[in-house]
Amino acid sequence: MLQGEVETDVCVIGAGYTGLSSALFLLENGFRVTVLEAAKVGFGASGRNGGQIVNSYSRDIDVIERSVGPQQAQLLGQMAFEGGRIIRERVAKYQIQCDLKDGGVFAALNSKHMGHLESQKRLWERYGHTQLELLDERRIREVVACENYVGGLLDMSGGHIHPLNLALGEAAAVESLGGTIYEQSAAVRIERGANPVVHTAQGKVKAKFIIVAGNAYLGNLVPELAAKSMPCGTQVITTAPLGDELAETLLPQDFCVEDCNYLLDYYRLTSDKRLIFGGGVVYGARDPANIEAIIRPKMLKAFPQLKDVKIDYAWTGNFLLTLSRLPQVGRIGDNIYYSQGCSGHGVTYTHLAGKVLAEALRGQAERFDAFADLPHYPFPGGQLLRTPFAAMGAWYYGLRDKLGF
Missing domain, CATH: 3.30.9.10 (D-Amino Acid Oxidase, subunit A, domain 2)
Known part of the structure; x- marks a missing residue:
């Protein structure tokens, strides 16, 4: 648990795949990294998912092609198969024991x-x-x-893979490179500005950059993200x-x-x-x-x-x-970066996201921008009606599944 004040280059909020992948890529490139986790490493979807390495995104590349220009679609299409390669590279490089098997x-x-x-x-x-x-x-x-x-x-x-063991192995790799992970240290407030500060119940982290990687467990820490997911x-x-x-x-x-x-x-x-x-x-x-x-x-x-x-x-x-079922990637101000909304397709995407976020912090933003420029919309009816609207849509598609059309 974080107690007191820490200074770092990058404060990562969330010790799931997105946060751990980001931390690893940043540490490998010389950044000082501190990770805050509200519960335990892999507590959310990263430790509880079905463990399947599935390529592409929750909406496939043809949908992206129809909604964005050819250059952006080409970039996103090329990245659609990178996450699985990153997982295999991580498992080999850091000798992570997570029962990796090929074939889906x-x-x-x-x-x-x-x-x-x-x-x-x-x-x-x-x-x-x-x-x-x-x-x-x-x-x-x-x-x-x-x-x-x-x-x-x-x-x-x-x-x-065994999903929790992959997360635990990545966390061990983060620590082996000098990164610090504070469990039971929920971020309760972000003090925005030129030198942002992330506050926890008993401490705070002063950073040059923040990466928000809480996904479904972020709560209302960043209100503008909660509205669109x-x-x-x-x-x-x-x-x-x-x-x-x-x-x-x-x-x-x-x-x-x-x-x-x-x-x-x-x-x-x-x-x-x-x-x-x-x-x-x-x-x-x-x-x-x-x-x-x-x-x-x-x-x-x-x-x-x-x-x-x-x-x-x-x-x-x-x-x-997300309403589009595509991930939401972006920057708030000059120094708060985020990735969220894998829409059930996260094991591979989150590992790619960590690399893309790390690239952006190093000033290489072309791939980051390809994701950040995807259009996203709030759920109709706001937070009050988003659940019944989504459930109605799922009922409709479930009926189509049963009837085979």
């Missing part, structure tokens, strides 16, 4: 989904991403024992250990899987042969009373053979949704 599958439930995956493959290949294989009905049965899929797309540069909850369950034989039957090549529905399901095996299965969205980030009751039926729809398997763990956590 997008699973199609109908011909419309399959058409989308064919288009996605062409789109990604246009940006130089070639580790892709379309899977027909026979091939997808070889990688996942689910009868519901008509095909899929395998991305060998996708994959999965909404915390949402997602739920995850984990089975008892399945044993090698059953686990290898379900996912013979140990790839992770997500389906192509708007409200998608996602799952993978752990190193001790449990199945982690996630899905569902709670708008406004309320914690459901019974997570297992929400997610177990989804799991059994995919794998009815698990009907007698016990659920050992269930949890929820928040991600930050």
Whole structure:
């Protein structure tokens, strides 16, 4: 816990992936860095997510192409596959033990989904991403024992990790380079100005720059950021250990899987042969009373053979949704930088964001500006109505998923 006064070059608010990635890139470039964390390293989405390395953004590059100019789209498209590479570089360089496995599958439930995956493959290949294989009905049965899929797309540069162990390994790397992380030290006020100061309950950090990386757990610390985003909850369950034989039957090549529905399901095996299965969205980030009751039926729809398997763990956590479903990146004044709103697509993006923010603080702003120039809008109705409006939209898309159109 921070007590007293500290001086640093950069104060990072939040010890999740965005904050830790930023801190690492800055430390590697000679900055003094202090990280403030309200709870523990990886407490938010970075430690609770499903652990899947998924490329691109929550809205794909074709959407970006239609809404921005060709130069900006080209830059964002080139960056869409960088986050996964950064994760692998970090794991190798700092010898992080996080059960890294290669290979992720997008699973199609109908011909419309399959058409989308064919288009996605062409789109990604246009940006130089070639580790892709379309899977027909026979091939997808070889990688996942689910009868519901008509095909899929395998991305060998996708994959999965133990998400909390990745965050803890990155935090250890930050400290090994001389960075300081203060846990249980929530930022309660930012004193803006030429030499900004971040106040905690029992201390303060004087800095040249601030990076705001709290995402869904930022609260109202920076009001202008809260107005354009909404915390949402997602739920995850984990089975008892399945044993090698059953686990290898379900996912013979140990790839992770997500389906192509708007409200998608996602799952993978752990190193001790449990199945982690996630899905569902709670708008406004309320914690459901019974997570297992929400997610177990989804799991059994995919794998009815698990009907007698016990659920050992269930949890929820928040991600930050934007109206455009694209991340919000920018600067407030001359020295407060931020990145937020991964919209459920954060494992790879946050690692890229850390590099882009660090570049901007070093005066290399072209890639930062490509994100910062994306248009963003407040939710209609403000904070009072953003939750029901988003829930209505999700109901509509959920109905489309069920009806297959």
